[in-house]
Amino acid sequence: MCRKAKILIIISGLFTFAMGLSNIFINVFFWNKTNDFKVIVVYNLMHYIFTPITFVLAAYIAKKKNGIWPLRIGLFIYAIFYLLILSMGEKGIGYIYFLGIVYGLACGFYWLAFNTLSFELTSLNNRDTFNGYNGCCAGIAAAIAPITSAFIITSFNGYKGYKIVFLLTLSMFVLLFFMSSILKCDYNNSKLNIKEALHPNFKQWEFLKKSIFFWGFRDVIIIFIINILVIETVKSELFLGKLTLMASVITSSSYILVQKIIKPPLRKKAILLGTLGSFFAVLGLTINVSKFMLMIYVVMDAFFLPFFIIQQNSSTFNLIDKSHNSELRMEYIINKDIYLNLGRIISSTILLIVLMIFKDFEILKAYLFFIALSPIVAGYYLRKII
DSSP states (O other), X not given: OOHHHHHHHHHHHHHHHHHHHHHHHHHHHHHHHHOOHHHHHHHHHHHHHHHHHHHHHHHHHHHHSOTHHHHHHHHHHHXXXXXXXXXXXXXXXXXXXXXXXXHHHHHHHHHHHHHHHHHHTOOTTTHHHHHHHHHHHHHHHHHHHHXXXXXXXXXXXXXXXXXXXXXXXXXHHHHHHHHGGGOOOOOOOOOOOHHHHHSOOOHHHHHHHHHHHHHHHXXXXXXXXXXXXXXXXXXXXXXXXXXXXXXXXXHHHHHHHHHHHOOGGGHHHHHHHHHHHHHHHHHHHHHOOOHHHHHHHHHHHHHHHHHHHHHHHHHHHXXXXXXTOGGGHHHHHHHHHHHHHHHHHHHHHHHHXXXXXXXXXXXXXXXXXXXXXXXXXXXXXXXXXX
């Protein structure tokens, strides 16, 4: 890997640490204040809607300038988001949907830039290595951050612990904003092809879109559901932090394992193993939500997830290479994110409708089984392009 790719991995690791400090506890904080799952779903729905919209704007800037510009803008908006959280305090509940929009803007700029730079700074020969090391570093950062936050939150009464955590996160994003100046890229001076961004004319990409859509259907939705189930079951932010620590250590180890043992001839088997593992991890929770079953879910999901994720990430960039039109890489990345977030939006909307109709927290068990099936479908389509 080149020096720039290594710097990008460092930025990614620090970004994951910053997100790990607060990300899982944002939903928990809002849940503790509202005790209304519908509010949490709509907050995340705002995020999912505005992320792909921002992707288009970020891509326009990246095409006109380069990938560093949207990276810096994204990091700046993340800093603004946590500054708003700190300044509003507990009154922020009244602006929760606006905060979801701001968070979506930050995600759109940052992830367009990161995905674009990940493609530009790697090749077919070292892309799996980049994804493997990036996943490992992110896993280590994600292991340390939540347990640190959980310890701080439980050491203070009321909002004070959360305030310290959000302040630390803000500081990290300010640091990352200045660190991003280390990366330098040439200017592109090209135009965004909206038609290709919305509908790339590439047969194999159709299979990847479907895979990404069904993965998005399960993706972040299941994460914030699980976090709230942990808080409702165990009533402890510290336990959630410990659980996240355990998951991150297992995930990092799994990323290293996949990097070492999964070679190109075994990629289809890795996808099958990852998707089936993800399904069976959730299955226990559909029967009984308990401290023990939550721990079983975390261990299984953390171990099997990298078997699928590495293959999907690498396949995305490999297909862009195979399209022989690398100038449209941002258009492909926009299209990928549109379908990822479309899956999230539809899944969130279905969950919101279900909660409004049944008004019963127990309905989450049935919904978990429903979305647990989506990785199997995602894996089916991904295997078609390997």
